[in-house]
Amino acid sequence: MDGWDGCSGYHYSDSIIYGFSHTHLSGTGVSDYADVLLMPITGQAVYSNTDYASAFSHNNEVAEAGYYKVKLDKHNILAELTTSQRTGMHKYSFLQKKGNKIILDLNHRDVVLDAYLEQVDDYTLKGYRISKAWAQKQSTFFYIQFSEKISNLEINSNDSIFSAQKFKSTQLVASIGFGKMASKELMVKVGISFVDMNGAEQNLKSENPNWDFEAFKAANQNQWREELSSIQISDDNESKKTVFYTALYHNLIVPNMFSDVDGRYRGMDDEIHKSATNQYTIFSLWDTYRATHPLYTIIETERAADFIATFKNQYNDGGILPIWELAGNYTGCMIGYHAIPVIADAYFKGITDIPVDTLLEMVLKSANQDNLGLKAYKEFGFISNDDWCIAQLAKAAGKDSVYKVFIARAQSYKNILDTKIGYMRPKLNQIWKAPFDPSEVDFNYTEANSWQYSFYVPQDMYSFMDLLGGEARFEQQLDDLFSASSVTSGRHQSDITGLIGQYAHGNEPSHHMAYLYNYVNKSQKTQSYVHRIVNELYTDQPDGLCGNEDCGQMSAWYVFSTMGFYPVNPANGEYVFGKPFFKKVQINLENGKKFIIEKTGEESAHAFLSEILLNGEKYTKAYINHKDIMNGGVLTFKMSNKNPITYASGDMPNSKIVDGAIIPVPAIRTGKSVFRDTTSIIMESIDGAKVMYSINGSEEKEYVEPILIDSITTISMRSLKEGKTSKTLFSKFYKIPEGRHITLD
Structure with missing residues (x-):
């Protein structure tokens, strides 16, 4: 399957299997990987995937954590697969001992830059595949051993057949024949490396030296049981438990191991390096910084530390932190620099031992560059949360001047908030976009519209509310959203x-929004919408997600929300309460402690959270701190059909910037950048400040009435309030000369 549904290599609507490859993405919006594809056949060798592909039925399919089994209808072959971190193991059961082959397709899927295959001995092949797709240069090396002796190796390259022990080409499909096999079962072991063929061999010898498929499968599944038991659910709702553990599984399969057993890995510079910590790949950070990485800081603290070490290596090797990293490549995908909140979160939770000065150096390189639109951003200032994280790291490092710069940048959302209508609104030449429809999807917003971006100010929610006009208007705006x-x-x-x-x-971009009612002390609305999302948008069916997985983020929302809380600000160590969905949740922490979440009281599905206890004592805050979870203990949620919980003003979630509040820049409500005769310019400030302006460098004056322009003009403008000033911005207006026209042939 091509397109969106084919990105991972498997979709439940599939009816055809091309083969079994050894690298996969999980729920991404762009395809890549699916390297080193093997397919068992019986009979004459064929080299086109339409010829060697087989139909299959879901009735003859088993999928478990660490194990997959399916019957290939074309030749009635039973295929079984299992893995370790760096190796795969196949078991194929044929109907007969003769005429069985394995097709190895190194052409599958991407543009192949180079491929190589070599027969090492009677049972072994090795090679590599260097390809280009989402990752511009992805190098995958393999070492394959068969349980049966190879009797015939044929290579198809550009529709010509070759018999050779070594072959190099950009078009390479091989047929491996076994003559009369000793058994109807053929086992295949595959070591994978992103470093070199020797690395693939050593990975295989280290992780799977034997031929016992069942023992290898059992070891894999035991490891999965251990990983999934990091959170133990006690509840009668088996469907909800199935969804929960599927969600947890989705969070644990990425990021992927990228280093070999000897610590070597391929860097962002395409050179080979060695690390004392595990190196990882597949960082879908625009998605996963929100909840997936905060979840790792609770249940996978050792891996979370390795992720920060990985970022440091990527910075050292490539010169900058990743945005969306894949196979040691900067893909250039998505916006922002969301490795930064992951780094800040890990630092303030005590997970990484990398010095704060080093971390600050890393994050500043991303924030101070001029490419990827950042030059314009630094001039106009329209991103915020990542910069808030930099400010916190600068404060921890004692870098006051850096803190002041980035705490100001962290408030730059104010510059695109149209307080008259209550939305984040695009500007061009300082002029509000018109006509404006908050439901319109265009390229002013990444994968969303104004509705879905206008509430993302997790670092400064209370200032945002003040600009809107107060809590009542903010609540109404949320009501209107839903x-x-x-x-x-x-x-x-x-x-x-x-x-x-x-x-x-x-x-x-929407994932935190249901929790925002807590910021105006309307917990019952948070609970109602979280309840609706959990029950309507997640199921235990094959189409049980309402959007693509995005490397765990869709599922991380479910894991957090069904436990009863969510990291609205993913880098301040607070988890804002929603409502619990299970009778008992036990988080088995890596530090040896246990954090237990209990639900007591009314059993009605629509019961509200009415009281909270922590270790038997009344707990009054609207959130729980990370350290309280990591210390272990018991969190008790008392449910009632009456009296949903309310919080005192001092117990609300923390989300206000109090240092160095900026004055938002002014905006132009009406006016045309390009006009024929005249254009009338109407200016405004966002929060009641004076607007000061100058025309073509003339003396600055206060704006009091519309400005009529009848010639090419440059206007400078700034806001002034209580002795503080905003940035000064410039707008240029162009008059079309009389008689000017364009003729199209």
Whole structure:
């Protein structure tokens, strides 16, 4: 399957299997990987995937953590697969001992830059595949051993057949024949490395030196049981438990191991390096910084530390932190620099031992570059949360001047907030976009619209509310979000799914929004919407997610939310309460302690959280701190059909920037950048400040009435309030000369 549904290499709507490859992505919106594809056949060798492909039925399929089994209908072959961290093991059961072959397709899927295959001995092949797709240069090396002796090796390259022990080409498909086998069962062991062929061999010898498929499978599944038992659920709702553990599994399969057993890995510079810690790949950070990485800091603290060490290696090798890293490549995908909140979160939770000065150096390199739109951002200032994280690291490092710069940048959301209508609104030439429809999907927003971006200020929610006009208006704006028509305008965006009003749970920018009612002390609304999302947008069916998985983020939301809390600000160590969905949750922490979450009281599905206890004592905050979880203990949620919980003002989630509040820049409400005769410029400030302006470098004056322009003009403008000033911005206006026209042939 091609396109969106084919990105991982498997989709439940599939009816054809091409083969079994050894690298996969999980729920991404772009395809890659699916390297080193093997397919068992019986009879004459064929080299086209349409010829060696086989139909299959879900009735003859078993999928478990660490194990997959399916019957290939074409030749009635039973295929079984299992893995270790760096190796795969296949078991194929044929109907007969003769005429059986394995097709090794190194052409499968991507553009092949180079491929190589060598027969090492009667039972062994090795080689590599260097390809280009999402990752511009992905190097995958393999070492394959068969349980039966190879009797014939044929290579098809550009429709010509070769018999050779070594072959190098950009078009390479091999047929491996076994003559009369000693058994109807053929086992195949495959070592994978991203370093070299020797690394693939050593990985295989280290992780799977034997031929006992059942023992290898059992070891794999025992490891999965251990990993999945990091959170233990006690509840009668088997469907919810199935969804929960599927979600937890989705979080644990990425990021992937990228270093060999000897510590070597391929760096962002395409050179080979060695690390004392495990090196990982597949960082879908625009998605996973929100909840997936905070979840790792609770249940996978050792791996979370390795992720930060990985970022440091990627910075050292490639010169900058990744945005969306794949196979040692900067893919250039997505916006922001979201490795930074992951780094800040790990530092303040005490997970990484990398010095804060080193971390600050790493994050500043990303924030101070000029490419990827950052030059314009630094001039106009329209991103915020990542910069708040930099400010916190600078403060911890005692770098006051850096802190001041980035705590100001962390408030730059104010510069695109149109307080008259309550939305984050695009500007061009300092002029508000008009006409404006918050449901319109266009390229001013990444994979979303204004509804879905206007509430993302996790570092400064209370200042955001003040600019809107207070808590009541903020609550109404949230109500409008969830009750609006679900119809979007503008271009089609496949990511915008799982709609409740204009809340789009199928994509990440919306994920925190249901929890924002807690910031105006309306916990019952948070609980109601979380309840609805959990029950309507997650199921135990093959289509049980309302959007693509995005490397664990969609599932991390479910794991957190069904336990009863969620990291609205993914880097401040607070988890804001929602409601619990299970009678008992036990988190088995890596430090040896246990954190238990109990639900007591009313059993009704619509019961509200009414009281909270921590270790038997009344707990009054609207959130729980990370350290309270990691210390172990018992969190008790008392449920009631009456009296949903409320919080004192001092117990609300923390989300206000109090140092160095900025003055938002002014905006132009109406006016045309390009005009024929005249254009009238109407300016405004966002929070009641004076607007000061200058025309063509003339003396600055206060704006009091519309400005009529009849010639090419440059206007400078700034806001002034209580002795503080905003940035000074410039708008240029161009008059079309009389008689100017364009003729199209």
